Amino acid sequence: MPLISVVIPFFNQLRFLRQSVESVLRQTHTEFEVVVVDDGSDEDPSDLMRSLNDPRIRLIRQTNAGVATARNTGIAVSNGEYFVFLDADDWLAPTMLEDLKHILAATPDAGMAYSDIVRVGEEGEIADAHKIEHARDQLSGNILPSLLLGGYFPPVCVMVRASALNMVGGFDQSLGGCCDWDMWLRIAAAGFNARFHSRELAYYRLHARSMSKDSAHMRSAAVLSVEKAREIIAQSGLFDRDLYLQLYPDLAILPDPLDHYVRHGSFEGRRAHRLFDGHWYASAYRDVAQSGLQPLVHYITIGKAEGRRCGLQPRILDKIEKMVAEAGELESTILLDATLVEPALLGFNYGGQSWPGIVAWQKLFDSLPHAFDHIVFVPWLVRGGADLAAANAVRAAIQQHGNDSTLVVLTDHDRSESIDWLPVGAHVRVLSEFGSSLTRSDRIQMVESLILALRPKSVLNVNSGACWDSIVQKGAALGKVTNLYACLFCRDYTADGRAAGYADTHFRDSLPFLTKVYFDNAGFMHELADDYGVPESLRARMITLHQPIGNASIGKFKTGSPRGNRVIWAGRFCMQKNVDLLIEIAQLATDFHFDIYGYGDDAYLKKLRTFANVLPNLTIKGPFSATSELPVDEYNAFLYTSLWDGLPLTLADVACMGIPVVASAVGGIPDLVTEQTGWLIQDYKDAAPYVDALREIRRSPDEARQRARRMMAWVRQEHSWDHFCKTLSVSPSFLD
Known part of the structure; x- marks a missing residue:
């Protein structure tokens, strides 16, 4: 018994029939039958069938009845588990x-599988670049909504499961050349999924007699779409004719209110049932309008299975009923208004419901167990200095007010590698988890809505782009419901040297709305204030808040390498950390050996590896998970190169260990490294001063140790947890 039946309706296409049948005979899968149905053609295919001489071919004859009847005749005499209808x-x-059979065998829920096509001309030449993949929005799964909108694909590229045909019946003989599209619609409406294969497995000929070129065929397709939508709505039970006419008496003269609703009313937001509010549905879910479907058809075919609501929640309607009842107690005549009898049928101003991100916002709001006194907005939680600063602020807030006081919101990305830095049990929300296609404007509005809805005592922004934009755009309004705080660390730059960080793009416009701005170093704070001419009244809002460091590695450095020429460099491989300068220093200081610990951009890692292969004094040691793991006692100096910076916590951690430090004089580094505590390189882009400093450390080890001890003492004083909490608690404070 053949596994696949290929049905070929034939009517006056003898010049093409050989190529069509032979394409089946040359298939890699051989368990098939070919049923050619002669639909009363003037041309006789008998000689051709005999010449092909293949027992798998059968020729069936009928009087001319059209392509739908010919296909149904072929189905009736065939025995396959799968069907292909080849014109x-x-x-x-x-x-x-073979390809489509494998797909159907592997996906039992699929009623049909189809592939892409090549459209050819009358002589078989490629006609155009049309692809089904580009013409349809929904290619696999539930394709009923997209079929209703068009995106036609011909039967030559489709394989149908016999059980699906048995369920939905044969091709509709009244629809002529549109019967194939109707068949795909009925299979999808019966609950079968479809599976699309992106390879071009079928050749579809365009020529003067091709039915797909017939404008009448295209008009029939449009009528069929309306009829199918009508059928779906009628079967759903969600069209109430009496209610429709009650709400819209202007339609009473129409002979068919359902036809009006399908063609016009549903798109106009008219109400046709107490349980479905099309205006609310289209406003709440922005993809409904984009789909082009009637809102009710969208709900029936897509939304219901996805768990979407079809109107206002019952708890909201209950509140409306209570409001009406309370108003009636004050003025009894209100209750005489018939429009107030059923709140579900009232016309509402949905306000923010037109905002595309309303669904994500509702999910976010519903996920919150209670209101929060403090919110910390961050772009993400990766293992960086700003992320650690945010974690420290959260830890301080929870230490003072408890776990339920503070909410952490990741606004710009879903990366959360350093979530373990937060206290156990901290409340965290990631905006991306509430909407997979949120735009920047969606995220900004969600930040604003969260602040306005929760009205926290304070908000702290630690590098959240969405929060910075909210403060610039709505800072005056937000400042009336909460106290706004922010953290800044250093400037950032593009590859061509232009300032691009929030310090340059948002700080000046945001400062009037901020209660305080916390800087991790005094140098950058004063630089920014001078650059932008911040008046004294606003400078008082700019505070230096040194970040705390751990004490696990204090004094780890003892004597260092006895050779006196071992240098350690640790950090991220990126433009900011000036990897190119590090390589120049190694090239210049051939009397020192440099061990490199770190991670970062692949391009810089590749460059380091290239030079490590030719420089005998340069070795790449690999990444490190914590500064405390660095074997500093095997070295004589710590080298820190940077083009711009805040006060890097890696450097502060290393300073606690007691190893001599050579560092660039940028950003907040001079807060830590001075002539008394280490070697600060003013000409920080030139390799020579770094080499001179390393050689001085080798010549004067006692002086080097004294400077390192002074640095260690300063860090222990300024970067302790107690000092951090004390500074952060000075009122007005994020912790208030």
Whole structure:
């Protein structure tokens, strides 16, 4: 018994029929039968069938009844588990049967599988670059909504499961050339999924007699779409004719209110049932309008299965009923208004419901167990200095007010590698988890809505782009419901040297709305104030808040390498950390050996590896998970190169260990490294001063140790947890 039946309706296409049938005979899958149905053609295919001499071919004759009847005749005499309906002027690629059969065998829920096509001209030449993949929005799964909108694909590229045909019946003989599209609609409406294969497995011929070129066929397709939508709505039970006419008496003269609703009313937001509010549904879910479907058809075919609501929540309607009842107690005549009897039928101003991100916002709001006194906005939680600063602020707030006091919101990305830095049990929300396609404007509005809805005592922004934009755009309004705070660390720059960080793009416009701005170093704070001419009244809002460091590695450095020429460099491989300068220093200081610990951009890692292969004094040691793991006692100096910076916590951690430090004089580094505590390189882009400093450390080890001890003492004083909490608690404070 054949596994696949290929049905070929034939009517006056003899010049193409050989190519069509032979394309089946050349298939890599061989368990098939070919049923050619002669639909009363003037041309006789008998000689051709005999010449092909293949027992798998059968020729069936009938009086002319049209393509739908011919296909149904073929179905009736066939025995396959799967069907392909191949028109006599089209042909198949050699693996079409095998590829689509495998797809259907692997996906029992699929009623049909289909592939992309090549459209050819009358002589078989490629006609155009049309692809089904580009013409349809929904290719696999539930394709009913997209079928209702068009995106036609011809039967030559489709394989149908026999059980699906048995369920939905044969091709509709009244629809002529549109019967194939109707068949795909009925299979999808019966609950079968479809599976699309992106390979071009079928050749679809365009020529003067091709039915797809007939404008009447295209008009029939449009009518069929309306009729199918009508059928779906009627079967759903969600069209109430009496209610429709009650709400819209202007339609009473129409002979068919359902036809009006399908063609016009549903798109106009008219109400046709107490349980479905099309205006609310289209406003709440922005993809409804984009789909082009009637809102009710969208709900029936897509939204209901996805758990979407079809109107206002019952708890909101209950509140409306209570409001009406309370108003009635004050003025009893209000209750005489018939429009107030059923609140579900009232017309509402949905306000923010037109905002595309309303669904994500509702999910976010519903996920919150209670209101929070403090919110910390961050772009993400990766293992960086700003992320650690945010974690420290959260830890301080929870230490003072408890776990339920503080909410952490990741606004710009979903990366959360350093979530373990937060206290156990901290409340965290990631905006991306509430909407997979949130735009920047969606995220900004969600930040604003969260602040306005929760009205926290304070908000702290630690590098959140969405929060910075909210403060610039709505700072005056937000400042009336909460106290706004922010953290800044250093400037950032583009590859061509332009300032691009929030310190340059948002700070000046945001400062009037901020209660305080916390800087991790005094140098950058004063630089920014001078650059932007911040008046004294606003400078008082700019505070230096040194970040705390751990004490696990204090004094780890003892004597260092006895050779006196071992240098350690640790950090991220990126433009900011000036990897190019590090390589220049190694090239210049051939009397020192440099061990490199770190991670970062692949391009810089590749460059370091290239030079490590040719410089005998340069070794890449690999990444490190914590500064405390660095074997500093095997070295004589710590080298820190940077083009710009705040007060890097890696450097502060290293300073606690007691190893001599050579560092660039940028950003907040001079807060830590001075002539008394280490070697600060003013000409920080030139390799020579770094080499001179390293050689001085080798010549004067006692002086080097004294400077390192002074640095260690300063860090222990300024970067302790107690000092951090004390500074952060000075009122007005984020912790208030």
